[in-house]
Amino acid sequence: MLIYNTLTRKKEEFIPIHEGQVSMYVCGPTVYDLFHIGNARSFIMADIIRRYLEFKGFKVKFAMNLTDIDDKIIKKSNQENIEAKAVAEKYISAFLEDSLKLNIKRADLYPKATEHINDIIGLIKDLEEKGYAYNIDGNVFYDVSKFFGYGKLSGKKTDELESGARIEINEEKKNPLDFSLWKKAKIGEPSWESPWGKGRPGWHIECSAMSMKHLGETLDIHAGGSDLIFPHHENEIAQSEAHSGRKFVNYWMHFGFLNIQNEKMSKSLGNFFTARDVLSKFSAETIRLFFAQTHYAGPLNFSEELLTAAGKGQEKIVNLVERVNQLLSSDKAGQSTNSSSQADFNSFRESFVSAMDDDFNTPQATAVIFDFVKEANRIIDENPNLDKAFLEKILEFLSSTAQDVLGILNLNSVGNDNGKSLENDLIELLIRLRSKAKIEKNYKLSDEIRDELKKIGVVLQDQKEKTIYKKVKTDA
Ligand code: AMP
Ligand code: ZN
Numbered sequence: 001m002l003i004y005n006t007l008t009r010k011k012e013e014f015i016p017i018h019e020g021q022v023s024m025y026v027c028g029p030t031v032y033d034l035f036h037i038g039n040a041r042s043f044i045m046a047d048i049i050r051r052y053l054e055f056k057g058f059k060v061k062f063a064m065n066l067t068d069i070d071d072k073i074i075k076k077s078n079q080e081n082i083e084a085k086a087v088a089e090k091y092i093s094a095f096l097e098d099s100l101k102l103n104i105k106r107a108d109l110y111p112k113a114t115e116h117i118n119d120i121i122g123l124i125k126d127l128e129e130k131g132y133a134y135n136i137d138g139n140v141f142y143d144v145s146k147f148f149g150y151g152k153l154s155g156k157k158t159d160e161l162e163s164g165a166r167i168e169i170n171e172e173k174k175n176p177l178d179f180s181l182w183k184k185a186k187i188g189e190p191s192w193e194s195p196w197g198k199g200r201p202g203w204h205i206e207c208s209a210m211s212m213k214h215l216g217e218t219l220d221i222h223a224g225g226s227d228l229i230f231p232h233h234e235n236e237i238a239q240s241e242a243h244s245g246r247k248f249v250n251y252w253m254h255f256g257f258l259n260i261q262n263e264k265m266s267k268s269l270g271n272f273f274t275a276r277d278v279l280s281k282f283s284a285e286t287i288r289l290f291f292a293q294t295h296y297a298g299p300l301n302f303s304e305e306l307l308t309a310a311g312k313g314q315e316k317i318v319n320l321v322e323r324v325n326q327l328l329s330s331d332k333a334g335q336s337t338n339s340s341s342q343a344d345f346n347s348f349r350e351s352f353v354s355a356m357d358d359d360f361n362t363p364q365a366t367a368v369i370f371d372f373v374k375e376a377n378r379i380i381d382e383n384p385n386l387d388k389a390f391l392e393k394i395l396e397f398l399s400s401t402a403q404d405v406l407g408i409l410n411l412n413s414v415g416n417d418n419g420k421s422l423e424n425d426l427i428e429l430l431i432r433l434r435s436k437a438k439i440e441k442n443y444k445l446s447d448e449i450r451d452e453l454k455k456i457g458v459v460l461q462d463q464k465e466k467t468i469y470k471k472v473k474t475d476a
Helices: 037-055 071-080 084-101 118-127 159-165 203-216 227-242 275-281 282-293 304-329 347-356 364-383 388-406 412-413 424-438 443-455
Strands: 003-005 008-013 021-027 061-064 133-136 139-142 179-184 199-201 220-227 249-255 258-260 458-462 465-472
Touching: 003 249, 003 465, 021 037, 021 203, 037 061, 037 118, 037 220, 037 258, 037 275, 037 282, 037 388, 061 304, 071 084, 071 139, 084 275, 084 424, 118 133, 118 139, 118 179, 118 199, 118 203, 118 227, 133 458, 139 227, 159 227, 179 203, 179 227, 203 220, 203 227, 227 249, 258 364, 258 443, 275 282, 282 304, 282 364, 282 388, 304 364, 304 388, 304 412, 347 364, 364 388, 412 424, 424 443, 424 458, 424 465, 443 458
Parallel strands: 021 061, 021 220, 220 249
Antiparallel strands: 003 008, 133 139, 139 179, 179 199, 458 465
């Protein structure tokens, strides 16, 4: 399996540190607002990569951090006159809800900055002892000149980086590229005690501290949007490698931007749609198909027309599933073995795998799914008496590829009642709310949802990162 590594600027064979296991860390949202569909592109592509690694049999430990203290959160808390903590809680809850709606699997961990203050302080202390950090009156900075190899991820020399925008302007710093590890508290801001006085952590240090704590000093895969290459990921490398003396990440992966009229979708430009808005018009499966049809690293333009076109494509897959379900439930599907049952779909599976093995080539993989849909429809058209085993193979193929890897099909909502119904939508809504309650450790509510659903004949079964349901007859 090949992965394009931003660090080496080439495709490399993927070899995990521990055989059969993968540690994967993805930079998550700063929780001060609803996330937009551009952020969603990064989250969904990371999810597809994780799902494919699982499809290949790897045991993946997947962490996504939540930045729950930062300037934007403090600004919002002042604007709305509520505590920074309450701002973060509100948008963590919205983030989890919208992620689940987008059919993104739950992470194994969602570490939060404010729950790792001691780890962060410990790491800064170590950097200070090793001579990589300096304290000016309660503000601690990383001394970039001490780290050999600064700029290796972005492939730029320090003078080129200095002229690049997006570095903090601060007169106290020795060098313009130096960055904050610890920020001295300002009046009215949330703060924590530290050896340098009251303050709060900088953004970059939180990811180094939390990723190394939960996944070890060297990670297999670290990913994020390509706006994070510099300075965020460059700084993570400087902090983590200065601390451990080891290579921090083996494979760096970066997602291309979702653009609007060739300009990056972003909060600051105001050219964004929230994921929630887009979900009110298009299904998660359609949104995911729209993203999967472009390679994760390239740019992609957003428009309603393109999403509508993806919706038509998605319908073709659903129509095939409905057709197969109808044949399976009618008496037509026999047990007899005719020539069609000999046909298996190994060649499609192989093409799917070789596309995904080549740096997660999802446009190629979705093309394989559409070729498959065409071929399956052709065989059904030409053979009025297809046997059951053959029809089941069609569903099996779609289930393991389109559903489990790409997340562009949900067999749960197609099969049951001949298509989407309000009832199935409501059950899925309750499952999402229960998942959210569990992540928020509100077990009383999550158990209540499960028990009440059971009483009315809907039995939930928790799998590793998702919950499926079965409708059963009740005595009532
Ligand atoms: P933020 O909340 O701004 O830290 O962003 C969360 C994630 O979304 C990061 O991985 C960003 O790199 C990514 N991201 C932000 N804007 C876009 C965009 N227009 N297209 C793709 N990814 C983005
Ligand atoms: Zn990060």
